[in-house]
Amino acid sequence: xxxxxxxxxxxxxxxxxxxxxxxxxxxxxxxxxxxxxxxxxxxxxxxxxxxxxxxxxxxxxxxxxxxxxxxxxxxxxxxxxxxxxxxxxxxxxxxxxxxxxxxxxxxxxxxxxxxxxxxxxxxxxxxxxxxxxxxxxxxxxxxxxxxxxxxxxxxxxxxxxxxxxxxxxxxxxxxxxxxxxxxxxxxxxxxxxxxxxxxxxxxxxxxxxxxxxxxxxxxxxxxxxxxxxxxxxxxxxxxxxxxxxxxxxxxxxxxxxxxxxxxxxxxxxxxxxxxxxxxxxxxxxxxxxxxxxxxxxxxxxxxxxxxxxxxxxxxxxxxxxxxxxxxxxxxxxxxxxxxxxxxxxxxxxxxxxxxxxxxxxxxxxxxxxxxxxxxxxxxxxxxxxxxxxxxxxxxxxxxxxxxxxxxxxxxx
Amino acid sequence: xxxxxxxxxxxxxxxxxxxxxxxxxxxxxxxxxxxxxxxxxxxxxxxxxxxxxxxxxxxxxxxxxxxxxxxxxxxxxxxxxxxxxxxxxxxxxxxxxxxxxxxxxxxxxxxxxxxxxxxxxxxxxxxxxxxxxxxxxxxxxxxxxxxxxxxxxxxxxxxxxxxxxxxxxxxxxxxxxxxxxxxxxxxxxxxxxxxxxxxxxxxxxxxxxxxxxxxxxxxxxxxxxxxxxxxxxxxxxxxxxxxxxxxxxxxxxxxxxxxxxxxxxxxxxxxxxxxxxxxxxxxxxxxxxxxxxxxxxxxxxxxxxxxxxxxxxxxxxxxxxxxxxxxxxxxxxxxxxxxxxxxxxxxxxxxxxxxxxxxxxxxxxxxxxxxxxxxxxxxxxxxxxxxxxxxxxxxxxxxxxxxxxxxxxxxxxxxxxxxxxxxxxxxxxxxxxxxxxxxxxxxxxxxxxxxxxxxxxxxxxxxx
Ligand SMILES: Cc1cc2nc3c(=O)[nH]c(=O)nc-3n(C[C@H](O)[C@H](O)[C@H](O)COP(=O)(O)OP(=O)(O)OC[C@H]3O[C@@H](n4cnc5c(N)ncnc54)[C@H](O)[C@@H]3O)c2cc1C
Numbered sequence: 001x002x003x004x005x006x007x008x009x010x011x012x013x014x015x016x017x018x019x020x021x022x023x024x025x026x027x028x029x030x031x032x033x034x035x036x037x038x039x040x041x042x043x044x045x046x047x048x049x050x051x052x053x054x055x056x057x058x059x060x061x062x063x064x065x066x067x068x069x070x071x072x073x074x075x076x077x078x079x080x081x082x083x084x085x086x087x088x089x090x091x092x093x094x095x096x097x098x099x100x101x102x103x104x105x106x107x108x109x110x111x112x113x114x115x116x117x118x119x120x121x122x123x124x125x126x127x128x129x130x131x132x133x134x135x136x137x138x139x140x141x142x143x144x145x146x147x148x149x150x151x152x153x154x155x156x157x158x159x160x161x162x163x164x165x166x167x168x169x170x171x172x173x174x175x176x177x178x179x180x181x182x183x184x185x186x187x188x189x190x191x192x193x194x195x196x197x198x199x200x201x202x203x204x205x206x207x208x209x210x211x212x213x214x215x216x217x218x219x220x221x222x223x224x225x226x227x228x229x230x231x232x233x234x235x236x237x238x239x240x241x242x243x244x245x246x247x248x249x250x251x252x253x254x255x256x257x258x259x260x261x262x263x264x265x266x267x268x269x270x271x272x273x274x275x276x277x278x279x280x281x282x283x284x285x286x287x288x289x290x291x292x293x294x295x296x297x298x299x300x301x302x303x304x305x306x307x308x309x310x311x312x313x314x315x316x317x318x319x320x321x322x323x324x325x326x327x328x329x330x331x332x333x334x335x336x337x338x339x340x341x342x343x344x345x346x347x348x349x350x351x352x353x354x355x356x357x358x359x360x361x362x363x364x365x366x367x368x369x370x371x372x373x374x375x376x377x378x379x380x381x382x383x384x385x386x387x388x389x390x391x392x393x394x395x396x397x398x399x400x401x402x403x404x405x406x407x408x409x410x411x412x
Numbered sequence: 413x414x415x416x417x418x419x420x421x422x423x424x425x426x427x428x429x430x431x432x433x434x435x436x437x438x439x440x441x442x443x444x445x446x447x448x449x450x451x452x453x454x455x456x457x458x459x460x461x462x463x464x465x466x467x468x469x470x471x472x473x474x475x476x477x478x479x480x481x482x483x484x485x486x487x488x489x490x491x492x493x494x495x496x497x498x499x500x501x502x503x504x505x506x507x508x509x510x511x512x513x514x515x516x517x518x519x520x521x522x523x524x525x526x527x528x529x530x531x532x533x534x535x536x537x538x539x540x541x542x543x544x545x546x547x548x549x550x551x552x553x554x555x556x557x558x559x560x561x562x563x564x565x566x567x568x569x570x571x572x573x574x575x576x577x578x579x580x581x582x583x584x585x586x587x588x589x590x591x592x593x594x595x596x597x598x599x600x601x602x603x604x605x606x607x608x609x610x611x612x613x614x615x616x617x618x619x620x621x622x623x624x625x626x627x628x629x630x631x632x633x634x635x636x637x638x639x640x641x642x643x644x645x646x647x648x649x650x651x652x653x654x655x656x657x658x659x660x661x662x663x664x665x666x667x668x669x670x671x672x673x674x675x676x677x678x679x680x681x682x683x684x685x686x687x688x689x690x691x692x693x694x695x696x697x698x699x700x701x702x703x704x705x706x707x708x709x710x711x712x713x714x715x716x717x718x719x720x721x722x723x724x725x726x727x728x729x730x731x732x733x734x735x736x737x738x739x740x741x742x743x744x745x746x747x748x749x750x751x752x753x754x755x756x757x758x759x760x761x762x763x764x765x766x767x768x769x770x771x772x773x774x775x776x777x778x779x780x781x782x783x784x785x786x787x788x789x790x791x792x793x794x795x796x797x798x799x800x801x802x803x804x805x806x807x808x809x810x811x812x813x814x815x816x817x818x819x820x821x822x823x824x825x826x827x828x829x830x831x832x833x834x835x836x837x838x839x840x841x842x843x844x845x846x847x848x849x850x851x852x853x854x855x856x857x858x859x860x861x862x863x864x865x866x867x868x869x870x871x872x873x874x875x876x
Contacts, residue, residue: 045862052812054781054790054830091781091832095788095806108762304829332862355809 005034007320011395017388019295019398020337023325030309037068038298038318039311042325044332044349046308050321051297051354055304057090058356062301064316082200083235085243087356088299094355099229101240104221106362114362117154121367124150125374132410136385139375139403144256147371148249151363155248156241157210157217162202169199170245177250178392178401203241207234218244248360254293254399255368259284260375261403262291264384266339273376280369283341287368288327288350290339295324295398297352323349324398380408416743422522423741426451429511429519431501432527432667433457435465435485435726436706436733440525442488443737453493454519456511458500459551467726469555470577471759474584476563480556501528504674506693509701522701523740526671526683526691527733529707530664530724535572540634545642546658549577561657562588569593570645570655572631574601576758576765578661579614583760586621593624593653595631595645598846606767606803608844609777610791613784613805617761624653634658664724666708676702682710682722687749689736703740705732711750714869715819715859716770716800725756735864751859751867753815757808763787766808769801769818777843778825782807783835790814793843794824819859 009015010022026032026042033039041047050056086097103109128143137143149170153163172195176188207223214220222240225231232240263270273279300319305312313319326349328336333343351358358364375382385404392401428444430437433455441453457463464483472478496513503512510518532548535541545566547558562569562585569585571578574596585592598604600611601618618625626647633646644654668678676699677684677692683704684692689711691702706729710722735750742748758765774793782789782805790810793801798821802814817826825840861867 049812049816052810054810054813054832055828057831059831092783092786092788303831306828353809354812357809 005036006032007034007036007038007040010322013391013393016391016393016395016398019324019395020328023322023328026322026325027329031311031313033311037065038320039313040296040320040322041308042322042329044326044329047321047323047326047349048353050300050308050319051349051352051356053306055302055306056300056319057303058088058094058300059084059090060088060299060301062303062316063318065314065318067298067318082239082242085239087243087247091355096229097232097236097240098355098359100225100227100232101218101222101244101359103225103227103229104216104218105359109227114366117151117363118366118370120154121151121370122374124154125370129374129378129410132379132407135408136404136406139260139405140253140257140400141402143371143375144253144260144403145249147256148252148367151252151367152245152248155217155363156219156244157215158206158219165202166199169195169202170249173199173246174250177246177397178394199242200238203238204234207237244360248363250397251293251358251360252364252367254397255284255287255364256371257400257403258291258293259287259368259372260382260405261384261387261389261400262287262339263372263376264382264405265387269339269341270376270382272341273373277373277377279341280373282343282346283372284365284368285346285348286339286341286343289333289343289346289348290327292324292327292348292350293397293399294350294352294358296320296322296396297356298396323352378411379405380411382407419741419743422451423449424451426522426741427454427520428452428523428525428740429454429456429521430525430527431456431511432529432706432708433459433495433497434463434527434529434706436527436529436729437525438463438485438487438733439730440527440705440733440737441491441493443734444741445489445491447738447741449741451522453491454496454521455493456496456499456501456513456519458498458514460498461552462495462497464552466550469552470549470580471584473555474559474562474581475587476559480552480559483552500670502670504671504676506675506699506702524702525733525736525740526702526704526708527706527729528667528670530666532660533662533665535634535660535662537634540636541660542640543634543636543642543658544640545656546634546660548660549581550664558657558659562590566590566655566657568653568655569657569659570595570631570653571659571661572645573661573663574598574614574618574625574627575604575661575663576602576756576760578659579618579760580758581659581661582618582623583621583762586623586761591624593626593645593655594618595629595647595653596625596627597630599627601625601627603844603846604772606771607774607777607793608846609784609841610803611844613787616785617763617787621761626651626653664707666722668708681720682708684710684720687712687714687751688739688747689732689750690739703736705729705736714751715753715821716773721754721770723754723756725754727755728752738864748864749867749869751869753818753859755811755815763805764808765803765805766811767801767803768811768815769793769799771801771803771843772845773800774843774845776824776840778840779834779837780826781810781830781832781834784837786835789834792817792824792826794840797824798822799824799826 086094149167158166176192210220210223214224222237298320304315330336351361383406389400389403463485465485468483473480500514501511502514510520532550568591570593571582574594579601582592582594601614603611630648635644637643642658644652646652666682671678677694685704686698689703690698691704707724710720712718713721731752732750739747755768771793773795776794777791779791788806790804790807792799799817
């Protein structure tokens with residue numbers, strides 16, 4: 001096991017709990033390349049520049065060299081049955097689908113959508129915390145996970161009575177992103193395929209219904225799509241809904257869980273947040289820098305040879321942009337390994353940058369702010385039962401599989 | 413003599429005066445405090461209110477989406493400053509280091525920062541300009557008054573000048589469902605800033621939105637009725653347009669009149685300064701204690717042949733103010749150059765327009781991504797074989813890449829393919845600026861460094 005290349009060590013599960021020393025090594029060279037295939041970049045300024053480089057594609061078809069450095073590609077799979085979602089498309093298709101999706105979601109057409117959900121999000125958070133009992137809880141199972149799925153349901157306009165079915169499908173699909181070591185792969189794939197089909201049929205039915213009688217939920221508006229960008233095909237609505245479902249909550253789960261873990265490791269910050277919930281805003285920004293839920297973007301490919309700081313990255317080669325390494329680059333952030341919610345100049349890469357920058361960013365931020373503030377306020381004397389906690393297998397969407405907390409109770 | 417001791421004293425108990433209490437003035441003041449200046453700080457502004465933001469005045473405010481009173485600039489920190497609002501500076505005595513105010517008062521300084529910006533160029537005939545219904549748009553009151561008039565439902569609005577502000581006004585009128593005529597001397601809207609190729613796209617945007625666009629004409633007279641209200645507008649092609657609101661959008665005049673006779677190098681083109689924001693006197697000698705920033709400043713930029721650029725750009729005002737503030741209280745070796753790459757945005761007819769560099773220096777233009785007819789594209793401007801500027805329509809997220817090309821003086825036309833290659837009109841073609849007064853070409857200079865502290869320029873051999 002000593003012969004692992006740096007990139008293999010980064011994806012190796014045994015380093016999942018703390019990849020940051022490896023990222024520091026990655027930053028030693030502007031472009032890292034070894035026999036494993038991918039070219040990896042970890043310096044803040046280069047990562048940022050490459051995220052804006054129009055010679056770099058997000059589509060699979062430009063890859064001519066396979067990515068042999070383990071499972072970097074996982075994380076955005078909708079199973080090959082649906083057309084690629086806009087995360088895996090270049091302009092102009094990307095722009096068209098993202099614009100139609102954005103119309104009911106954000107400014108300029110829907111400036112109040114996210115903020116308008118604040119009350120509802122608060123209620124969901126309160127209900128979930130109310131339901132916490134016992135003196136030891138797994139925060140992931142009881143809180144971080146159910147919260148964003150419920151939010152996606154409300155956003156898409158899934159009828160309340162169907163929410164639990166929806167949660168079931170989501171569980172199954174998400175589990176495929178995160179295979180347990182030693183789990184039976186064929187069985188897992190089979191049930192994921194089954195869930196995909198059932199979810200697809202369910203959403204299809206709902207889309208048909210909403211085409212006839214649209215509401216003001218996102219699914220209706222994606223289905224009807226009456227902007228200048230035109231309308232999505234049914235398959236496109238499905239793949240977009242699947243993207244919102246997967247990307248819109250895998251990341252939030254990890255953001256909240258990483259957040260609570262970080263707070264418990266910095267009790268003075270937890271104490272400040274308990275006393276003043278306004279700290280949640282800068283705190284979540286610093287979290288996105290310090291422990292970003294998406295650690296790297298492994299799916300980029302140059303469409304032509306490009307020269308980056310003296311290295312030529314050949315056309316068709318896998319390119320990894322390691323945003324979590326950029327976020328800790330001492331050339332950009334003073335004392336980068338320190339968690340400091342009072343940091344002023346914080347333009348992190350935790351939500352990406354450029355045209356693929358996180359679509360759900362405003363929602364993810366609000367979810368994490370509300371969740372962490374409420375947890376800080378209401379959990380009595382929370383302690384980590386296990387540090388580090390067990391992590392998920394996924395190196396791209398990195399976060400604890402479980403976060404066991406001992407608590408003295410829940411404040412009412 | 414101990415220079416450092418003097419600087420220490422300046423930082424501790426010196427007197428800094430800022431004339432012009434708007435965007436650049438506020439950001440400079442905040443930077444001074446951030447960097448540890450504890451002396452006395454005075455901000456002099458002729459407007460009665462505190463600093464507010466101008467870009468929304470021709471956009472959200474005219475649409476009735478935000479009120480002009482609610483455009484106050486966010487404060488980044490406590491200032492502990494003397495605010496002398498509603499009092500214009502009327503003179504400067506450089507030898508005695510004193511600013512004279514309209515109310516007769518005088519304020520002494522150890523360091524002075526001038527950020528008096530520009531004002532709207534008024535309609536040249538005072539009697540016509542005074543007609544009821546004739547507007548300019550620069551300040552908060554202008555915008556509030558114009559918005560009230562638009563809300564009252566005029567039968568037709570006529571906008572004179574189709575630059576960025578004029579186009580934004582026309583766009584807001586159409587969005588409100590008002591009939592609007594735009595009269596432009598050039599061959600197309602935005603042609604002065606972005607050239608004829610982009611001007612054609614802008615023309616189409618006006619027409620599609622239902623603007624009555626008249627190009628290559630000038631307005632010869634504004635005609636009023638007996639009650640002194642504007643009624644119609646005469647054009648140089650002999651036609652007349654009935655309009656009950658006229659917005660004069662003919663660019664800006666620098667607010668330097670108050671400096672007449674002061675000996676400072678100030679005139680109609682602004683106040684010339686060096687890259688460190690220190691003002692020149694009329695003899696071309698740099699001053700040590702007078703600094704300038706924002707719309708009123710005119711500074712040499714090494715990337716653009718050391719041309720003195722005056723930029724009416726929000727981002728420039730902020731950045732230059734911060735550099736000026738830093739330099740005012742720093743020793744010579746610690747001063748920073750203002751090497752900002754010009755950047756500008758506008759939003760009109762539902763399209764977000766952004767530019768970097770100096771497009772107007774470009775002889776040629778080339779679309780690199782997207783589609784002109786789809787109004788989602790990026791185009792770069794070439795000047796003597798290098799990339800000098802770029803513009804995006806609804807494609808702004810790509811701009812940092814092009815800014816980098818400009819800083820590195822990358823070759824034009826760019827020799828690489830991009831994904832989303834242009835649908836139509838690929839390849840370079842004349843940019844179509846009305847008057848190609850191409851400045852002489854200096855040595856090739858590149859800008860590097862990410863933070864203001866490590867930004868530098870380097871001369872590089874010309875490309876073969
Ligand atoms: C309607 C409008 C829309 C705009 N939209 C955009 C946009 O979309 N994008 C963009 O990049 N830029 C835009 N701008 C430009 C941007 O607002 C300016 O670049 C910016 O305001 C410049 O700041 P400044 O502080 O240098 O000057 P100003 O904001 O002009 O401030 C100068 C201040 O000094 C005061 N003053 C003048 N003379 C005196 C005196 N003798 N004594 C005391 N005070 C004095 C003035 O009254 C004023 O308050 C827009 C401007 C306007 C007017």
